[in-house]
Amino acid sequence: MSNWADLTTGKRIKHLRGSDLTQQALAEAAGVSLALVQKAEQDRGDLSVGSLLKLANTLKTDVAVILGQQAPRQGMSRDDRAALRHLSNAVHESALGEWDGINNPSTLDELSAVRDLAWGAYWASDTAKVSSLASKVLMEGQVRYNSATGVERERLALVLASTYRVAASCANGFGHRDLALSALTSAKILAKEADDPVMLALLESTLSWIYLRGAQTPRAVAVAERAAQAIEPSFSRASRSEFLAYGRLMISAAVAASRREDAHAADDYISQAQAAAARLGREEKLYGTSFGPTAAKTEAVGIHVALRNYGQALKLASQPDMAKLPKSMSKVARNRYKLDVALAQCESKLYDRAADTLIEVGLDAPQWVKHQALPGVIGKRLAKVSTARVRNISELIGVPLVA
Template sequence: MKWHEHTTGQRIKLLRGVITQEQLAEAADLAVSTVRKAEQGRGQLSLPTLLRLAHALGTDISVVVGQQPPKRALLANDRTTLRELSRTVHDTAAGLGIDREPADFAADLAAGWDAYRAGRMDVAGQFATSCVKDAAAALAGAPENHRMAAHGVLADAYRLSSYVANQLGARDLAYAAIGHAAIQARKGGDPVREASVASGRSWIYLRDARLQDAEQTAAISYTSIEPTYGNRDPVLLATYGWHVTFAAVVAARQGDPDAAKDLLSQGSAVAARLGQDVMVNGTAFGPSAVTAQAIGIAVSTGKPGKALQLAQGLHDTSSLHQAARNRLQLDIALAQCDTKQYDSCLDTLLTVCEEHPDWVRHQTLPGVIAQRAGYATTSRSRKIAKIIGAALA
């Protein structure tokens, strides 16, 4: 039987292996009865419960819901991208392959981030590979007075590499690349860039179900660049606001609603100071971005009604990049599911899946939603299952 053909309960039992239900419950900080019901398929599992189980089982939530097997199967393009990206990251970090004339890679780096945000991971990985090679070569030949800037650009290229690897499930490469990014950012002497790298590491921890590490690292990302009250630099304010809001997301996933509320209020205060969404390195932060994250936090903390209420008041999302708008729609779909609006939920989910299948394929939340709302055998649920590669049983 293929992995996705098992029920979620069967997958949990298989992943649990030789440890007992009691041991899994203790590791996940859940009641034994919750684990027992999960394995028996009685009742729906909330997103926080799935996250805790994934963390305790040492796997990704997408594995638990059947969207991918324990060893992820990749498309041919993805495998080729990862192979070349891995070779480049490790070789350049060891000082290999950098004795060549670098190309002008600024446009390629921007194109790589654009492809990443659009969910085209194979394209983003190709740009990341070429940018790492060129940035490393440029650093090797840079005069002393340009070396700090060159370190910063290489940090950006390594960070893009880590994000692509993380989305493709290559966690070892993601950790290696973000580690190299941290070293280069530190040598570049830019606290804002260092904060972005720390936030990136926190996101990798989050995808790896290392929730406590994610929370601690997210705190580093925003406390290190906290602006003074009189500071009006929009770039610094937007960067700080984004990081503190992401920390709120992590706190919500960690099951700490009070911390999430406090951090979100800080992000909201910064957004209010800005008055509008400000673009920083291709990512918008401001009132719309905060509201979008607040919707996800409300869902994570068991307040789907509040999430849908916030969504009704969010009229303009044009400042958000496509991946952020897609994620917002998934949060809305999950809120609709949690309020038993199953038809609306499937409509919302199917729209995202059909319009952005490449992006959806690398996300874990569609599998969670499909498991919870796709119990009925309908044409919509079958289409969703085919796109995301997850059974709905």
């Protein structure tokens, strides 16, 4: 087979489909039309991100593989594969109580500090560090949890639940859905034992994302909406943590609704998220999750892009308070927002600005970019104007963007 990145998107889809799966069968399994599959394999027209998600999920692969940013089975670096294997062992063996030989596990405060470092590594897109730190917390935390009582046991349960959640988030980012669900299952058991509704709400937000990445958008919306109703704050008496969790769930529901092209529902959810953000007044962080006015606005930009409201997305992005993002904003969140802006710029025929934004993201987070769908989508749009420019961008950021 030719170099995977040199194939067209249509040829990649056809290769992944193979001879055992007909175009009609792929269309039915993915929930798209036969005409869409036929046009995709003939490289006629552009696929929406929603259609790419559906096809990737049915073909048991990642959107980045279809777009040529990763090769099948070899798309992940050796270090990332090793880190995820290590993390998988920690998730499953800790839940099964298989850890032995730990005579002096770390204290509760030490485990909490390492948990926070694991979340920091996740938002910096450092998979190896997430694996190393999270594994330590799960290994030693379960040993201490098994012998703890009272308040210490409740606090340990929350530290462990949050650590299982970062493991789930990391695994889901690489398309390892089964590992993500396993980690989330353990996290929910611990959160229920600790009787912490905010932690449970944030776990549901992660579950919604897992369903979204698996192209199960109705379930993604339903999970987020159900959890939001369970924790919906009284705006006169709610705690800041409840506003954070509710706002983040509304964002999850809005994103999923936008992938279903349900503009009315998406607008309603984002309005509720912005109301919660306004009550917070500033960015807050809890259990590895950030939310506030800036987060609500950057997410709203992405939602407008998904709904093809590119002018509205750029109008939001051009507001004075969006010119300089807060230093507290994670690398992943910052670059995900910038990719949304780049796509909106591209669709508005601001090709030079879109190219500059894509280069900025690629240089800032080269490893993270390889696992994202939007760089390939943006690259295809830009290639219609200048293939040479896109090839230069590909070489500069180290990510294949066009065949």
